[in-house]
Amino acid sequence: MRPPIASLVVLLLVVAALTVIGLDGVHTDPVPQAVLNGEQQTAADTALSVRTAIDVEASTVRRTAGAYPATSTSTPATALKALTSARKPVLGSALLDPHTGRLLAAGGKPVPLAGVDVARTASGHGAIRPRLVASGGTRQLLYFARVTLPAQQEDANQDQNQAPSRTERQWLLVLSEALPALTTYGDGRTAEVLDASGTALATTAHGTSPAGADSGLPAAAAGAAKGSGSGTDASGSLLGAATGSRHTVAGWAQVASMTGPGDTDDLGLVVLTTRPVPTTTSAADYSRFALEAAGALAGLALLLGLALHFLVQRPLLRLYLSAGRLARGATEDGPGTLEELYRPVPVHGFGELARIGRALESLRRQLLGESGPEEFPARRGPGYRALAVVGVVVVACWAVPMIFTLNRADTATAVPGPVLADQQARTQLAANRIRQSLDQSYTDLSDVAAGLPGRSRAAQTEVLRHTLTDHKQYRSLYLLDRSGGITLRVGDTPLRTLVHVPDGGGITTVNTSGRIPAIAAYAQVRAVKGKAPAAGVVLFGEIDVKALNSVLPRPKLGSVWVTNDETKVLAASVGYRAFQSLPDSGLTRLARSTQGAAGTAGTATSAVLRSSSGPSVDAAAPLAQSGPTARLGWHVVTAEPAAALQIPAVQAEQRTMLAGILGLTLGAACLGWLHVVVIRPLRSVAVLVERLAGGDRRTVLHPVNHDEVGSVTRSLELMRQALAERDRAARSGHAAGPSRSLRETTLQR
Structure with missing residues (x-):
């Protein structure tokens, strides 16, 4: 009986201590850690673009x-x-x-x-x-x-008898x-490619470059990259000098392969991105709230512990002593033991303990011969099960507000502006990376299409096979005639369901339904004067959607989707169904808001949206401003849960909710434990003892647990045997006084 009550008090006090420790560690820095992490990931994304190029x-x-x-x-x-x-x-x-x-x-x-x-x-x-x-x-x-x-x-200097x-x-x-052109996004952001000594080799800026940039950041970034070792894709963040109300944040990343040896490992290049951000002036302090919440929980824990001690533990211990006393008086011989039966059984508590106490008092009188079996009313008041439920409700009164109402992050102000801007910039970088991949597929296919005229059908087939081997992004290559029929194919069975022969070249989709979206590059096969015509007029290369999906994931960018002009999903970094809608209507509205006027690609946008799982930092960008994919109207949409970012308001919400969940779970678990080991056995014993007091001498009482309730059950079984023996003696006509009957029973044992 003691372990669940003690555990309830101790665990709730532990939750109170964790509440203080967790919330006291949440504080607002002039430059939040989430902003530094975002700049680090921006530098890593830029380095990835340079490495890929x-x-x-x-x-x-x-x-x-x-x-x-x-x-x-x-x-x-x-x-x-x-x-x-x-x-x-x-x-x-x-x-x-x-x-x-x-x-x-x-x-x-x-x-x-x-x-x-x-x-x-x-x-x-x-x-x-x-x-x-x-x-x-x-x-x-x-x-x-x-x-x-x-x-x-x-054949020079060869012997005449030897073959040349x-x-x-x-x-x-x-x-x-020259070094690949840098692409950067975000107003005021500057991106540089540094060598191992920190010298800038290439620089680009987006928007207005900040005046008086921190000149020590390139050397610091090169030193940090050197310290991380060569041939790795290590990255990090730096905090530069403050100018007025703005602070310079920097991110660096090595231009090296992240999966084994690569072409860029020996170059020693480092990408450095810098951007001035406004400093946070409003400090958030959660220590007072933490102390108040922890004090309230500690008070509830002590209140519940005292209530269970006085309403359950002490009455049960007294009942245990009374039952043992009656069992000794019923089974042992001697004037001292017989005196035990003359002491009334005190009735303590309520519910099951009170019922057992009244039944024991009835059994005491029956053992003395003062009364016969007594019936007890079937209608009973609230028992200890209601006490356990009340205990859970009391804990819930503290936990539920912690989970659902207190310290809820404001969707509009919780996420700092620089973090939202970083999500948008990284979404634009992701769109640029995807565009480069699709443009390269189109360029490669155009080169292949240019080499097909003038070759035999067997030679053309061999060219397509070599292309499929060299370019892993293609799953199928095929030539179409003017009617749209496939005249030559290598690779897997085409997924196309749209039979069309487009003009020019570019990127398109060749199906609108099915299990797998089919994105394809296509190029015209030009007829060359004086040479044999090709087997078809348009060369299609269906791009493996797995290859496209592998380009999308990036650390701390969240879920990434590529959607068509109708905001239907074509590729994603998470599980999806082909041509499904985006998982949230807010994301759909965000993607559609990027669409510009007719004939324009549109502009990127971002927002903080709240769903059932909490706020998320979301952004959308058109796939391309130029090139073969610009006219498609496709979008790139990203959604990163704010819980994954180190934002003070979101951290406070998380830790507050965690404290509430822990408190409710542990409180319910301990009270459930008390119900299983104490309350439920007490309910069974109450029924049995009332039957015994009502004259049932046949039902054997088997103790199930080796605890206080089990001891009470054993004592009741001894009293049942004594009463059964006395009844048998009375029926045989040899009944004596209570003391003799009990004494004879004891001698027989």
Whole structure:
């Protein structure tokens, strides 16, 4: 009986202490931690865009060099022209002899090869990673690729009886390009690409750049990146200098692969983003509330403990002693034990204990022969079950307001403005990342379509197979004729249900229903005069939706959806059904609010919405402002629960709710424990003892628990046996006084 009561008091006091500790730790800094975390993630997203651009360019250079149709008569000059004619960002190009480093052909600006050991660079196995070099006071990226030529017959110095040997030749292609253009969003935000020493290599600003930026942040970011180790995608945040009512916050992230070795690991590049944010002037202090709430709970815990002690524990202990006394008087011999029966049984408490006390008093008189069996009324008042329910209600009076009403974060003011702006900027970065992925798919498909005319059907099939192998984002490639029929296909069965032959090229959807959304890139296959026509007029490449979904997730960005012009989901970072609506009507309205006037892409927007799970920081942005995806009217929508962000008002709401849930759960659990081990057995014993006092001598009373209630049950069983023996003796005509009957019963035992 004591453990559940003691546990109730102790656990509620623990919850009170946790309430003080949890809420006292919530405070408002001049720059909230959520703002610093948002800038860190913005820098990480920007670094991801830079890393992706470099990786895509390096793989494109290697793929172009590997696909070059070199012949035994190819010259370095013609090969270099063919390899670079379609590449706009190239500053300079060169073909080198990989063994000697001799320049074979060059184009554009001179390629800065000082400090590059060509022979050693080309002798390695696998892909050659890009290099960062200096040229004329600027930094450029060098991309490398091997150009393999057909094997040449070597018959000089050969014995006449030996067959001529054939050796394979290679050229080393080197392209110099500027660093990828930075893309940043958020008014006043500046993004820089730094080298390992903290020198800015490229800078871009969105909106009005802040005056007097903290000059020590680049060196601090480079030092922090260096301390995190090379070849990782580590990131962090920094707090710069304060200017008036604004503070400069910075985020840094390494441009390195996050999954094993990559093309950017050796470059030592770091992305630094900075932005001035207003400092928080209104401090929130939850310590007083914490003390008041903890004091109220501690008072309730002590009140419940005292109530259970005086209403349950003490009466039950007295009942336990009275039952033991009557059992000794009924079974043991001696004048002292017989005197136990002459002491009345005090009736304490109410409910089951009072019923048991009255029944014991009736049994005492029956053992003395003063009265016979007594019937007890079937209608009874409230019992100890009602006391347990009242205890739960008392705890709930404290817990329910904590869960539902107190410290509720105001949807309009809980989330700081910079956090909302960061969500919008990161949504725009996500849209830009998705647009780059789709644009690259279209560019790759256009290059393939340009190489199909003039080839045989078998050669075209082989080209499509190689494309499917090299470009993992495609699940199916096929050619359509002018009627929309598929004339050539490689890969999986197409998902298309829309039979159409579009003009031009771009990105589109080829179904409007089904289990999987089908997004496809398409390009026209031009007829070339004097060459055999291709097997179709339009080349389609269905993009694997899993590849698109893998681009969407980012830390602290929440759920990400790509929707079409009707706000139906095409891809998502979470589970979804094809062409379903967004999970919340507020998100749908937010996505539609990004739509601009006819013929325009629209503008990004953000808001704080509240749902049943609490407030969330949401944003929506048009997928693209230009390019093949601009006219689609697609959107990117993100929703991050505010609970996942370190926002003081939301933290206070969370911890207040947690305290209420803990208090209600532990209080109900302890009172339920008391009901199981004490109240429910007492109800059973009350029924049995009333039957025994009413004349039932046949029902054997088996103690179930080894506690106070079990001891009372054992005592009742001894009294039942004594009464049954006396009744048997009375029926046989040998009944004596109560003391003799009890004495004889004792001797027989």
